[in-house]
Amino acid sequence: MLEIETSVSTDSGASAIRGQDIVASLDDIRKTYYMGALSVEVLHGISLDFYQGDYISIMGPSGCGKSTLMNILGCLDQPTEGKYFLGDQDTSKMEDDELSSIRGARLGFIFQSYNLIQQLNVLENIEMPLFYQGYSEADSHEIAMGLAVRVGLDDRVDHKPFELSGGQQQRVAIARALAVDPLIILADEPTGNLDSKSGAEILNLFDELHDQGKTLIMVTHSDEMAERSQRLVRLRDGLVESDDRRNA
Amino acid sequence: MTDATLNPPKTRSRPNRSPSLATGFNFVRFKKITEVGIKSIYSHGLRSLLTVLGIVIGVAAVIAMLAVSEGSSYEAQQQFRDLGASNILVKSVKPAEVEESSRSGFGPPQAIVYGLTTADITTIRNSIPGISNVIASRIVKKNVWNGGLNINTDVVGTSVDYPVSRNYNLRSGRFFSESEMRDHGNVVVLSDEVAQALFPIDNPLGKTIRIDSDYYNIVGIMESEGFSNLGQNQAGSSNSAPSRIFIPFTSSKSRFGETTTRQTAGGVESETVELHEAIIQVEGQDGVIEVGEIIDQILQRRHKDIDYAIEVPLALLRQAEESALRDQIVAGAIAGISLLVGGIGIMNIMLASVTERTREIGIRRALGAKRKDIIMQFLIEAVILSGVGGLIGVVLGIAIPFIISAFWGMTTIVTPLAPILAFSISALIGVIFGIYPSIRAADMDPVEALRHE
Numbered sequence: 001m002l003e004i005e006t007s008v009s010t011d012s013g014a015s016a017i018r019g020q021d022i023v024a025s026l027d028d029i030r031k032t033y034y035m036g037a038l039s040v041e042v043l044h045g046i047s048l049d050f051y052q053g054d055y056i057s058i059m060g061p062s063g064c065g066k067s068t069l070m071n072i073l074g075c076l077d078q079p080t081e082g083k084y085f086l087g088d089q090d091t092s093k094m095e096d097d098e099l100s101s102i103r104g105a106r107l108g109f110i111f112q113s114y115n116l117i118q119q120l121n122v123l124e125n126i127e128m129p130l131f132y133q134g135y136s137e138a139d140s141h142e143i144a145m146g147l148a149v150r151v152g153l154d155d156r157v158d159h160k161p162f163e164l165s166g167g168q169q170q171r172v173a174i175a176r177a178l179a180v181d182p183l184i185i186l187a188d189e190p191t192g193n194l195d196s197k198s199g200a201e202i203l204n205l206f207d208e209l210h211d212q213g214k215t216l217i218m219v220t221h222s223d224e225m226a227e228r229s230q231r232l233v234r235l236r237d238g239l240v241e242s243d244d245r246r247n248a
Numbered sequence: 249m250t251d252a253t254l255n256p257p258k259t260r261s262r263p264n265r266s267p268s269l270a271t272g273f274n275f276v277r278f279k280k281i282t283e284v285g286i287k288s289i290y291s292h293g294l295r296s297l298l299t300v301l302g303i304v305i306g307v308a309a310v311i312a313m314l315a316v317s318e319g320s321s322y323e324a325q326q327q328f329r330d331l332g333a334s335n336i337l338v339k340s341v342k343p344a345e346v347e348e349s350s351r352s353g354f355g356p357p358q359a360i361v362y363g364l365t366t367a368d369i370t371t372i373r374n375s376i377p378g379i380s381n382v383i384a385s386r387i388v389k390k391n392v393w394n395g396g397l398n399i400n401t402d403v404v405g406t407s408v409d410y411p412v413s414r415n416y417n418l419r420s421g422r423f424f425s426e427s428e429m430r431d432h433g434n435v436v437v438l439s440d441e442v443a444q445a446l447f448p449i450d451n452p453l454g455k456t457i458r459i460d461s462d463y464y465n466i467v468g469i470m471e472s473e474g475f476s477n478l479g480q481n482q483a484g485s486s487n488s489a490p491s492r493i494f495i496p497f498t499s500s501k502s503r504f505g506e507t508t509t510r511q512t513a514g515g516v517e518s519e520t521v522e523l524h525e526a527i528i529q530v531e532g533q534d535g536v537i538e539v540g541e542i543i544d545q546i547l548q549r550r551h552k553d554i555d556y557a558i559e560v561p562l563a564l565l566r567q568a569e570e571s572a573l574r575d576q577i578v579a580g581a582i583a584g585i586s587l588l589v590g591g592i593g594i595m596n597i598m599l600a601s602v603t604e605r606t607r608e609i610g611i612r613r614a615l616g617a618k619r620k621d622i623i624m625q626f627l628i629e630a631v632i633l634s635g636v637g638g639l640i641g642v643v644l645g646i647a648i649p650f651i652i653s654a655f656w657g658m659t660t661i662v663t664p665l666a667p668i669l670a671f672s673i674s675a676l677i678g679v680i681f682g683i684y685p686s687i688r689a690a691d692m693d694p695v696e697a698l699r700h701e
Contacts, residue, residue, distance in 0.1 A: 103613075109614050111698070115607070115610075117608055117612075119284075119291050128612070136276065137280075
């Protein structure tokens with residue numbers, strides 16, 4: 001996996017073209033929620049392929065199934081029907097522990113509300129996914145410091161989240177998402193809680209990640225943000241309405 | 249941020265770094281979880297302290313109660329041991345009905361004859377095997393004089409073996425000898441209390457005291473009485489005065505006779521008692537209780553009234569041990585309840601903590617924490633809580649017996665087992681009452697947990 005990544009990142013990653021390596025693929029994903037006797041199908045069969053180095057925006061009106069799709073992509077929830085391949089692994093039949101492992105090893109999460117752990121400082125927050133992957137203390141410290149430098153917070157590593165601005169907190173979250181060098185970074189309205197200036201900073205950071213060949217999937221409401229991505233998937237009523245690729 | 253150049257950092261290329269994908273126990277991981285646990289407990293300082301209060305009290309109570317009951321049972325055992333575990337005490341007791349009529353003060357002058365006789369002792373000696381020695385004593389109340397100072401005390405006429413038979417040691421000088429016994433010698437051994445009363449300044453050894461019209465040479469001083477007069481008190485006999493002096497049995501008999509008279513409201517009352525007390529020593533402790541029963545049978549046959557009392561210190565010791573055990577069980581149950589309440593307190597607060605930290609649980613799960621990681625985290629936290637409580641409890645539990653000893657003079661004994669036991673129980677309670685909240689935390693749906701406000 002790592003070899004593939006390096007080959008792409010040297011490519012300065014501008015455009016991912018069909019035929020490149022698929023990092024994740026959804027095959028006719030359906031999701032039904034059961035509430036007592038009532039059942040509601042939220043996703044009616046979604047098939048999408050995500051390529052190495054893709055920068056994807058997912059848009060759609062509320063209730064279209066964006067969140068459900070993100071949860072499935074994030075291995076936080078499982079589809080009722082269909083298959084979800086992450087890398088070469090079929091996740092749709094995985095046990096809880098395997099899902100935890102795959103989340104920790106292959107996925108990076110960036111949430112709208114940052115979701116940092118309040119009693120831990122910046123460095124400890126960044127280290128957390130590494131801890132669950134069993135990295136040694138020395139290794140995880142080194143990695144976390146490197147990432148703190150990378151997101152420009154190396155002078156704040158011993159601050160607690162509440163001592164930071166929203167933009168800074170989101171940068172910590174991005175560093176945390178990068179810690180395990182994931183296959184895909186999932187961002188759920190990453191700028192939703194930020195003012196436009198901080199939001200712009202985060203988007204610049206995303207651009208840089210994209211330039212380095214990271215695969216980014218982002219849910220957003222903002223057209224402006226979607227503009228910056230390279231591929232736009234629109235959902236409507238649990239189905240893919242459009243899937244447009246453009247050259248940035 | 250805009251100027252932050254994201255030079256591809258060297259940390260990104262780490263194919264050779266193989267994370268030891270956690271299998272089994274991992275100390276670093278354990279340490280880290282423990283650190284996080286301490287942090288989260290510390291961030292709720294007051295709440296954590298109140299949470300562990302139940303455990304603190306429970307553990308302290310366990311240790312303190314055990315120390316007190318251990319101490320009092322030791323004290324009781326010591327008392328009975330001083331009486332001699334292989335001894336049987338037989339005492340003369342004024343029969344109840346005689347006592348009644350003499351107190352009424354009417355009727356003819358009383359001349360009562362009661363109690364043990366030399367013949368009784370001979371019979372006992374001859375009919376029961378395994379009796380190694382019998383020390384018979386006569387106890388007469390007398391005024392004892394040193395010049396102008398006097399004290400009313402029990403004058404015990406006894407044999408030379410008396411101190412040995414009761415673990416009663418000399419402070420200075422010696423006990424009287426066989427030859428003095430034979431010669432009806434005028435020698436006396438004082439108890440420490442009497443020595444102090446009659447000779448407040450000078451050394452009584454070599455000096456004399458007067459009883460009635462006879463002078464006695466002081467040859468020895470006993471230690472302050474190590475044993476209490478518990479035995480005597482229980483038998484209800486009159487000779488429970490803590491201060492005593494000792495003269496040869498033969499001297500007592502020839503100087504004072506066997507009959508004492510005293511003036512009462514209704515006239516003169518006389519009592520004739522041959523022996524007041526006999527210590528019967530049995531070879532080995534095994535047969536003591538049986539021998540006591542046989543003595544009782546013999547005396548029942550020989551006496552019309554119950555004018556004697558038999559005490560078997562070993563039997564009393566067994567009783568004391570039994571009641572000490574009962575005390576310990578009661579104390580243990582109370583302390584156990586306190587620990588249980590403490591455990592419920594911990595469970596309560598852990599449940600609150602789990603609810604409060606639902607979001608954190610969701611985040612951790614999203615970032616790769618398995619169910620068992622979450623269980624571990626909350627369980628360790630519960631154990632730390634109860635462990636800290638247990639530790640405080642141990643410190644208090646060791647301090648309290650000291651305070652009790654200092655203020656009330658009770659003997660308390662903290663055995664090393666008690667703190668270890670109490671602390672282990674507290675840690676165990678952390679595990680037991682931490683399990684349910686931990687499982688609840690781990691069973692949360694990550695999606696729901698992340699959505700939790």
